[in-house]
Amino acid sequence: MKRAAILSVFAFLLFASMRPATDPIPVLGIETEIKPSSLDEYMLLRASPFTYTCRARVYSVPGSSRYGILASPTLVLVPGKSETVTQKAKDFDVTFTVALSEKKDHAQTVVELTRNGEVLQRQVSNVMLTASAGLPKREP
Numbered sequence: 001m002k003r004a005a006i007l008s009v010f011a012f013l014l015f016a017s018m019r020p021a022t023d024p025i026p027v028l029g030i031e032t033e034i035k036p037s038s039l040d041e042y043m044l045l046r047a048s049p050f051t052y053t054c055r056a057r058v059y060s061v062p063g064s065s066r067y068g069i070l071a072s073p074t075l076v077l078v079p080g081k082s083e084t085v086t087q088k089a090k091d092f093d094v095t096f097t098v099a100l101s102e103k104k105d106h107a108q109t110v111v112e113l114t115r116n117g118e119v120l121q122r123q124v125s126n127v128m129l130t131a132s133a134g135l136p137k138r139e140p
Contacts, residue, residue, distance in 0.1 A: 028070070029059035030123045032109045034098070037076060051076050054098040056111045058089060070094075079104045089113075092120060105129055 037051040058071040071089035073096040080102035086095045097110040106128050113121040 028113070028121065029061060030056065030111050030121070031059075032056045032096075032111065032123075032125055032127075034100075034107050034109070034127060034129065051078050052100055052104075052107075054096075054100075054107070054109065056094065056096040056109065058094055058111070058113070091115060101129075 033055045034052055037053045054075045054077060056071075056073050057069050060068050060070055071087045071094040073085045073087040073094055075083050075085055075096065075098050077083055077098055077100045079100050082097065082099035084095060084097040086093055088094075092113050092115040095110075095112045095114065097112075099108045101107065106126065109123075109125045109127065111123045112119060
């Protein structure tokens with residue numbers, strides 16, 4: 001009986017020592033948004049009305065904005081450019097990259113969640129951009 005108890009304690013300690021040093025990342029919701037900066041609430045502060053505001057939001061629970069935003073990196077781009085921004089969120093980093101076409105007809109977004117250089121989650125989106133109905137078209 002004693003031997004069985006010692007073996008089960010040893011097995012438990014062996015199993016407990018195999019636990020990862022960092023906690024696994026919880027399931028997160030990621031969404032991206034690209035819109036003309038002229039639709040921003042702070043448009044008067046923008047230097048150029050021909051830019052696009054690109055935002056990624058990382059939620060603590062997928063598809064539910066009421067559970068709090070862990071990170072919300074934002075970029076303001078001109079057509080034909082690509083930019084990247086990194087933001088810290090809890091114990092991981094959120095890297096947001098956007099490439100906007102010269103013709104303003106499509107964009108690609110990449111949201112990467114990393115911890116200590118290891119990629120935990122990656123989302124790539126290709127978005128076709130269209131003119132919104134009812135908005136005047138402005139060309140530079």
